[in-house]
Each structure stands twice: as C-alpha cells, then as structure tokens.
Amino acid sequence: MKLKVSQMGLLLSVALILSYIESVIPFNFGIPGMKLGLPNLAVVLTLYLFGWKEALLINLTRILLSGFMFGNMAGILFSLAGAAVSFLSMLAARKTGIFDLCGVSICGGVTHNIGQILIAVYVVRTAGIMYYLPVLLIAGVITGALNGMIAMRTEPYLKKMQRRA
Amino acid sequence: MTENDKRKWRAGFVLALLIITFSLIFMAVLYQRQDGQRVVILIDGKATAEYDLSVNRTVTIRTADGGENVLTIQDGSCYMKEANCPDHICVREGHIHRKGQSIICLPHHLVIQIEGGKEAEVDAVVR
Numbered sequence: 309m310k311l312k313v314s315q316m317g318l319l320l321s322v323a324l325i326l327s328y329i330e331s332v333i334p335f336n337f338g339i340p341g342m343k344l345g346l347p348n349l350a351v352v353l354t355l356y357l358f359g360w361k362e363a364l365l366i367n368l369t370r371i372l373l374s375g376f377m378f379g380n381m382a383g384i385l386f387s388l389a390g391a392a393v394s395f396l397s398m399l400a401a402r403k404t405g406i407f408d409l410c411g412v413s414i415c416g417g418v419t420h421n422i423g424q425i426l427i428a429v430y431v432v433r434t435a436g437i438m439y440y441l442p443v444l445l446i447a448g449v450i451t452g453a454l455n456g457m458i459a460m461r462t463e464p465y466l467k468k469m470q471r472r473a
Numbered sequence: 474m475t476e477n478d479k480r481k482w483r484a485g486f487v488l489a490l491l492i493i494t495f496s497l498i499f500m501a502v503l504y505q506r507q508d509g510q511r512v513v514i515l516i517d518g519k520a521t522a523e524y525d526l527s528v529n530r531t532v533t534i535r536t537a538d539g540g541e542n543v544l545t546i547q548d549g550s551c552y553m554k555e556a557n558c559p560d561h562i563c564v565r566e567g568h569i570h571r572k573g574q575s576i577i578c579l580p581h582h583l584v585i586q587i588e589g590g591k592e593a594e595v596d597a598v599v600r
Contacts (some may be wrong), residue, residue, distance in 0.1 A: 382557070382580065393476060409476065411485025426576065433518025434574050434584040441505060442496035449489045455487070 315470065316329055316358070320366055320373075327374035342444060343390075343424075345417050345451045347374070352398070352459045357466055360399055384425055389432035393423030409463060410456030412419050417452025418445055487578075509587035510570040512551050517582045524568070526551065526587070540581030551585065554579070 326346035333344065347370055355363035371391055375384035394416045401407050401415040421444040429435055514522040517548050524532065526549050534542045542563065543555040550570035553563040556578060563578040570585055576585040 364540045383479070397480050406481065408481035408485060409490070411481065411488055414485055414489055415494075428579055429580060430583050432577060433585045433587070434515050434575070436573060436586050437577050437584060439573055439575060440500040442503070445492050445496040453485075453489060 312358070316354070316362060316366065319350050319354050319357075320369055323347045323366060324374055324377075325335055326350060327370060328378060331374075332376040342447050343451070345448075345455060346465075348394070348413065348420070348452075349393070349455045349459055352416065352455065353357065353463060353466065355398065355402065355412075356409060356459075356463055357470060364368055364395065367395055386424060389427040390420040391425040393426075394420035410453060411460060413456030414452035415450055417450075417455065418431045418448035421448040422444065427470065443444035492578050494503055503573065505570070506571045507589070508549060510545060510586045510590040513586045513588055515584040515586060518584075520569075536581040536583055536584065538581065539558070540578070542578055542581065542582065542583060551587075552576070553585070556581075558571060 324347075326349060330344050330346045350370070351363050351367050354366045371384060371387045375381075375387060379387075394401065398412050398416040399421040401412045407415070420443070425441060425444055429437060475593070485495055488594075508526075508542055510526055512524050513520050514524075514534055516520060522534070522535065522566075524530065526546060529547050531543060531545045531554065534540075534544060536542075539557075541555075541557045542553055544553045545552055551566045552568045553566065553576050554563075556563050558578055558580040563576050566576045569585075571589055572589050574587045
C-alpha cells in the first residue's frame with residue numbers, strides 16, 4: 309500500500325512537471341484548444357501500470373494542481389472537458405483490445421482536441437469555428453502517437469521495477 | 474515482437490492514417506472556398522458589427538467583460554492586431570480572407586468571421 313502511494317506520487321509529479329514544460333512551450337500556432345498533451349503520458353502510463361481508477365485520480369489531481377499553479381479557472385474547466393472526453397475514449401479504446409498503448413494514446417490525443425473545440429463552440433456560441441477541426445485532428449494524431457511511443461518504450465522498465473519492489 | 478503485438482501496432486497505424494486522410498480531405502474542401510467580402514464581429518454568438526473587407530480600416534472591439542481587441546482590415550483580408558486577453562492566441566492566428574474562416578478570442582467570447590456578399594445566400598435561382 310505504502311509502495312503504491314509513493315509510486316502514484318511519482319507519477320503525479322511527472323504529470324505536473326510535464327504540465328509545466330507544456331505551459332512553457334508555445335505549441336498552439338494560434339489555434340485554440342491545441343496542446344502537446346505531454347501530461348497525458350503520465351496518465352496513460354498509470355492506466356497501464358495500475359488501472360483506470362488510479363489513472364482517473366492522477367488525471368483529476370494533475371488538472372486541478374497544474375491549473376492553480378500555471379493557469380486559471382477558465383483553463384481548468386477547458387482542461388477538464390478535454391480530459392474527460394479523452395479519458396473515456398482511451399478507456400473504451402483499451403477495452404476493445406484492438407490497439408496497443410500507442411493506439412490508445414492516439415485516441416486520447418485526438419478526442420482531447422475534439423473535446424476542447426466543442427467547449428470552445430459552446431463558449432463563443434458560434435459553430436463556424438469547427439473550421440479548426442481538421443488541423444486539430446492531425447495535431448492530435450501526431451502528439452498522441454509521439455506520447456504513445458514514449459510510453460511504450462518506458463512501460464516495460466517501470467513494470468519491471470514495480471514487480472521487483 | 475509477437476504476431477499479436479504487430480497486429481495491434483498496425484491497428485493504431487491504420488487509425489492514424491484514416492484520421493489524417495479524413496482531415497486532409499476536409500482541409501482541401503475548406504481551402505477551395507472563395508475570398509469573402511464582409512467581416513462579421515460576433516460576441517457571445519450575436520453579430521454586433523459588420524465591415525466591408527475591401528475598405529482598409531482598424532477598429533477596436535470592446536466586449537462586456539472589459540476585453541479590447543484591435544482588428545485591422547487591409548487589402549481584402551483582416552487580422553487581430555492587438556488584444557488584452559491573457560493568451561494572445563487570436564493575435565497569433567494571423568490573416569484570414571476566405572469565406573468561413575474565423576479568428577477566435579476565447580477569453581472574450583469573441584469571433585471574427587469572414588462571409589460572402591449579401592446576395593450570396595442563394596447559389597442559384599431556378600425560374
């Protein structure tokens with residue numbers, strides 16, 4: 309139990325550091341809702357190392373903490389919307405068993421961006437901004453695939469350490 | 474890598490290709506649109522002002538929550554010159570001139586949208 313708490317703490321701190329790095333690198337190219345999605349790396353890893361409950365916990369706490377540290381209230385609401393859609397679809401993608409970690413991460417990246425643009429449509433009450441969707445989808449595939457590849461390479465080592473401890 | 478691993482890897486690859494192809498087609502359709510004639514200012518989804526794209530001018534848009542966005546219209550296209558929002562994403566969006574293109578300032582609930590001429594609502598009339 310103690311071991312699990314400390315491992316979860318490490319994963320959360322990884323998520324927070326990645327959030328910080330993400331807030332420093334401007335990657336949006338002037339497109340609202342576009343993000344590198346680096347913290348998702350920690351979430352995907354938790355999903356595969358522990359399970360969906362633990363991943364949900366990491367996801368919620370990292371959004372709240374990073375929102376209060378590097379963002380604002382509006383940013384938290386946006387992140388929550390994107391993360392909720394992305395988390396659910398990652399769970400579904402994993403459940404089907406068709407995809408590996410990388411495929412699941414791609415699903416997460418793409419749906420995160422879809423969730424954010426939907427919230428943006430709701431906020432400005434103008435459907436015309438769906439114009440950004442194709443760019444966001446491609447960005448989601450690329451960032452999701454990169455995250456997935458990193459997670460796939462790291463996961464076996466973490467699993468080994470988890471077993472040894 | 475086992476056979477099963479390979480199959481799962483391929484599934485992810487196919488998914489990525491499908492999404493990218495779909496997006497590229499979607500983009501190609503959007504980029505074939507013609508140049509617009511008017512620029513419409515929408516705050517909270519309501520059109521508050523409308524300007525002719527062929528007249529060069531700079532306007533300051535004020536929103537209810539104290540937002541100020543400076544929009545410049547020049548040679549048939551327009552861009553956000555300045556804004557007092559925290560993220561400045563709208564300024565980085567650059568120039569727009571095609572029908573349907575838009576600049577968004579989320580913190581101010583503001584959308585700048587390019588539209589066609591007034592008569593362009595109907596494509597053709599059959600007599």
